Every structure is written in C-alpha cells, then in structure tokens.
C-alpha cells in the first residue's frame with residue numbers, strides 16, 4: 001500500500017467564479033462582460049439561461065460565508081468581476097468604487113470568519129467594452145496594458161489581505177473555447193454556422209500569447225510594487241487532464257499522450273518555466289504560433305510563485321496517422337473514453353468531457369511537478385457533476401454519494417502523490433462551493449457541494465459532500 005498524507009500546513013476549501021455565482025449584473029455600476037452578451041445571443045447556452053441572477057451571491061455574501069464556515073472550510077477561492085471594478089475595463093476608464101468596495105468588504109468578512117481568501121483576477125468575464133474597442137485578448141499590446149492597470153488597482157485595494165493571487169483561470173479555455181471552437185464567449189470560430197467572425201487556425205494562439213504576457217506583466221507589478229509591502233504570492237491557474245495511451249503497448253500512442261499534455265498544459269507552463277513553447281507545438285503549428293519577443297518572454301519566464309492546477313478527469317489518447325488539421329489544438333490525437341481493450345476510463349457524469357479517473361490525478365501531479373521544476377502546487381479546482389443529478393428534487397438530491405466517492409478517491413490520490421512521490425502540494429479547492437451557472441451547460445449541470453434552489457430564492461442546502469470533504473481532509477492532514 002502506498003503511503004498517503006498531507007502536510008500539517010495544508011490549506012483546503014472551495015472555489016467559485018464571479019460570473020457563475022454573482023448575478024446582479026447591472027447593479028452598483030457593473031459594466032457588461034463578454035459573457036452577458038454571449039448568453040443574450042441565444043442558442044449558445046444549453047437551457048437558454050445566463051448569469052443574470054445565478055446564485056445571487058453578490059447580495060448573499062453573508063450566506064456564502066456562513067456556508068463556508070458550516071463546511072469547515074479553511075479557504076475560499078473566488079474571482080473578481082473586472083467590469084464591476086472598471087465598468088469599461090480600460091486604463092483610461094473610470095473606476096467604480098462601489099464595485100471595488102464590495103470585494104474589499106467581502107474579503108475582510110472572510111478574514112473575520114477565519115477563512116483565507118484566494119483571489120482570481122480573471123475567470124473569463126472580460127469587459128465587453130474591451131472586446132468591442134480593440135478585440136480584447138486578440139490585441140496583445142492594449143490588453144496587457146489594461147490588464148496591468150486593473151491588476152494594480154486590485155493589488156492596491158486588496159493587497160494587505162491576500163496571500164495568494166491568481167492572474168488568469170484556465171487560459172486554455174479562454175483561448176480554445178472562446179476563439180477556436182467558439183462554444184464559450186466571445187464565441188469566435190471559423191465555423192460559420194456558429195459565428196460570422198473568427199479564425200480557428202490562428203486566433204487561439206494569439207489569445208494564449210496575450211494572456212501569458214498579461215500574466216507576466218501583473219506578476220512583475222506585484223513583485224516590484226506590492227510584495228515588499230504586503231507579501232503574497234502570485235501564479236496562473238492551468239487546466240489539464242491526464243492522458244493514458246489507447247494502446248498501452250504502442251510507442252506512438254505513448255508519444256501522443258505526451259504531445260497532448262504539451263498542447264494542453266505545456267503551451268502555458270513551458271514559457272513560464274522554460275522560456276518557450278513546447279517543440280511539439282512549434283513543429284505542428286509553425287508560424288501560426290507567435291514567436292517570443294525578448295521583452296515579452298522576459299516578463300513571462302519565472303513569473304509563477306506557485307503553480308495553480310485545475311483537473312477533473314482523464315482521456316485515452318490515440319495518435320493520428322493523418323496530417324494535422326489547421327484548426328487542430330490537441331496535438332493531432334484522438335481523445336477517447338475507451339481504450340483498445342474496450343475498457344472505459346471512468347463512469348459517465350453530466351458533463352460530456354468528464355469521466356473520473358482518480359489514478360490520473362496522482363500521475364498528472366507527478367508529470368506537472370517534474371515538467372515545471374518542482375514548484376509549490378496549489379490544486380485550485382477539482383470536482384465533478386453527476387449524471388442526471390438535476391432530475392432529482394429535495395431532499396434526495398442532497399445524497400450526492402457519487403460526488404463523495406469522487407472526492408474520497410481524488411483526495412486520496414493527491415495524498416499519495418504527496419506522501420509517496422514527494423510532490424509539493426500545499427492547497428486544494430473543491431469545485432464548487434455552490435451549484436452555479438455552468439457556462440454553456442447552463443444550470444442543468446451541477447458541480448456544487450451545495451444545492452442551490454433556483455426556483456426558491458436561490459436557497460442553499462449543503463449536500464452530503466459538503467460535510468464529507470472536511471472529514472476526508474482530517475484523515476490526511478498532518479500525516480506527511
């Protein structure tokens with residue numbers, strides 16, 4: 001049996017994001033984000049919904065803090081809505097003091113409740129005005145300058161209270177889902193049945209590049225202007241799921257797994273930890289992958305104080321013998337849920353892409369740890385939806401045994417990676433504290449450890465998992 005344990009200073013809690021929970025989209029001077037506009041287009045969100053009300057968390061901060069306390073959470077990861085703080089987003093646009101004050105008060109209230117706040121500056125809700133003004137993240141120079149200005153305003157206001165800053169959540173999703181497949185805002189793609197604008201062969205790579213430079217610029221500002229005053233650490237959050245070879249004997253499939261991880265994770269991690277994109281991406285994408293200007297890579301290389309890791313599941317990966325398509329973003333591989341022997345990687349959930357595979361978590365922790373030169377890792381998201389969960393009603397819906405098992409197995413896998421393999425993991429956040437607006441999947445897909453009754457004033461009911469997570473951590477913390 002492998003040893004399993006976590007250090008005694010390990011921090012655990014729950015995560016959310018502004019657009020998914022806040023609602024109050026036109027309250028107290030908030031400006032629209034690309035997600036407000038995308039939802040309003042129609043036909044983009046499974047149930048035709050939007051984040052207009054969501055969990056009503058903007059008005060229920062006290063309830064959310066009470067909930068966190070009742071779950072025994074030590075920490076809470078949430079994101080700021082840029083367009084609440086600067087409604088038009090830009091460096092010459094006015095600041096909305098009410099929006100900023102809201103987050104300052106919330107942060108202080110969390111601290112008063114004994115909960116460590118972790119702030120994400122950008123969880124996909126770009127101010128719409130910046131999208132309209134210059135194409136948002138397609139315009140590196142403007143975007144970096146505006147993001148840097150926004151970050152500085154936030155560091156100034158919240159610096160004294162925050163130990164961990166995340167610049168960007170999952171740039172892969174912003175770039176690929178927003179500018180290649182077009183299933184996320186702003187919905188740009190070459191597929192003209194979905195969008196009249198966009199170029200899937202180039203834009204996602206440009207957007208990824210802009211995000212990296214903006215992250216580097218914010219990290220520099222934090223380090224030079226705030227760190228000595230307030231302390232605190234800064235990093236980016238990258239998503240990625242483990243890859244198992246479709247044919248475990250095939251050298252090509254094993255290489256395809258590596259390539260898949262490089263396209264998903266190395267795309268962002270390699271510039272930060274090694275100063276350039278992976279060679280496999282360079283080879284496949286050629287000139288479509290932006291070249292690093294010296295001044296940009298100087299900002300990006302070494303810009304992480306910690307590695308923020310989001311992971312949910314795993315895939316089987318099979319190499320392709322055909323030449324890569326121009327809009328391919330996966331490294332020219334097939335992503336499958338079954339291997340050559342017909343074995344499934346994991347059970348179905350409500351999310352088409354998510355089949356739990358706990359051993360993959362331990363393997364991926366090891367892969368990332370060694371690829372990036374053994375940084376401190378914070379697991380900033382991990383969790384699951386449940387097949388047909390939304391068909392159930394109170395009180396049965398609170399018996400989320402599938403989710404409880406998921407957390408038991410995933411946290412155990414992490415505790416093995418720490419105690420047995422020596423991976424330096426210091427924090428873990430369940431996704432999510434609340435059922436919430438699950439982007440293109442709307443409200444039908446629930447990820448919360450808390451049931452939110454959208455029909456009855458967004459009342460919150462902790463599910464079984466909300467209580468179980470605490471006892472799971474009690475088993476491991478202090479044992480490594």
Ligand code: PNW
Pocket residue numbers: 017020169170173239310353381431438439447
């Ligand atoms: C993450 N995929 O998104 C996000 O950070 C959360 O906002 C989100 O609610 C959560 O995971 C659950 O989906 C992802 O298609 C969305 O592979 C889609 C994918 C991965 C992550």
